[in-house]
Amino acid sequence: MVKVIGLTGDEAVAYAVKQCNVDVVAAYPITPQTIMVEAFSEYVHNGEVNTEFVCVESEHSAMSACVGASLTGARVFTATASQGLALMHEILYIASGLRCPIVMGVANRALSAPINIHNDHSDMMGSRDCGWIQIYAENSQEAYDWVIQAFKIAEDPRVLLPASVNLDGFILSHSMEGVEVLEDEEVSKFLPPRKPVITIDPTKPVTVGALCLPDYYFEVKFQQIQALKEAYKVIREVNKEYEVLTGRKYGLLETYAMEDAEAAIVCLGSTAGTAKAVAKELRKNGKKVGVIKPWIYRPFPEEDLIKAVGDVKALAVLDRACSFGAPFNALCNDVIGTLYRHGKNLNVFNCLYGLGGRDMTPNDLKSIFNEALEVAKTGKVKEYVKVVGVRE
């Protein structure tokens, strides 16, 4: 029988982490991630998990402790958001550089200044090039499912890279929904204890983090590039195995109503849910629109995107973080780069929206869909980077 429990996004992450038999959690609370570690610390207090919970003085220390713990061969989790992720920034590169398969929950939140606690993707996009696998969830169910899969992907010896599971702050982190959960034993079977490749062990000494000069550094970094490429395959394998277990189908990206679509929206996270509902509504009026939602942002799902785009004539790419001064914002740059690389010539425009938690309403999405349809019809882009919902 399927077990459904009411969980907020943060609680769903904590619940998944509990079932993943994590050895070490080192974290520092920050809104809107706090509930993840708060809920998890209750599990520790109640003796429901056998986890070393390290209370640290900052996120910089949290990630540092995670790196150290991961090097010993432990399964490690942490969570953060916004300024916390920014403070971790330099250690994020060390975690991926030292090939530590840490999993991190990120309740995406805007960056200061001005100070703001609400959702946008500035935090993770600010660390976009840190070499981590980056996953975006649309709802609590996906956050739960991806955390379990993330450990399996990250710890695979072909990958050995850290992974972040992103969920929109407040919109998901604090909203309760019914989440189908697995039994503990099912998760244990799906995710057996970590089998580390190299560990720090006093009986077999190794040097980790040694100076690496121009004659070796590039080779070590290239290994990381290759590992992220390997991740495509591993993600697909893990998704398939998870589907057998749960019946829930995951992949590098999700498509909605794309079969005969003329125009589509590409977006990350919870906005995709609203976009699907609006697309459904518009389709009732005969408007052929669809939605493409990358689950995996890094490595970027190039092949899947090209397949999903098919014969679509116009794309509206939605970005919830600003890449100041860039020709397009981050997701749109990736989409356009992918299309160019695969010789796909279609009209694309970028929408910057929702900074600091400004709502993306169904009406906003409706007008974006309509504009995309017009671009598809006329073959002309009116505005390459549109800013949605800002006052003049």
Add this chain to the structure above:
Amino acid sequence: MRRFEELSEKKLGWKSLPIGGYLLEPGSAMKYKTGDWRAFRPVIDQERCVNCLLCWIYCPDSAIIRLEKFVDVNYDYCKGCGICANECPVKCIKMVEERR
């Protein structure tokens, strides 16, 4: 003399290096040949060398080898600073440009 290019070529590529820049063998620093950092290579005219050992004293990398009647250079570690050539009282050390 081992050629400078050979030294670089012998370094492992990304496929054979341990991941993450890990060093799996303790006490292996001697195996890290740094000679390919050189831009200039000291060449000693051993006929003219008076074996005064000033170069041996001044070399910051202990890359001068003492032989019975003259000195030689350990090109595995010499980084080509040129101090030896500067200190040599009979000017028998010439700095020759390495080519890539």
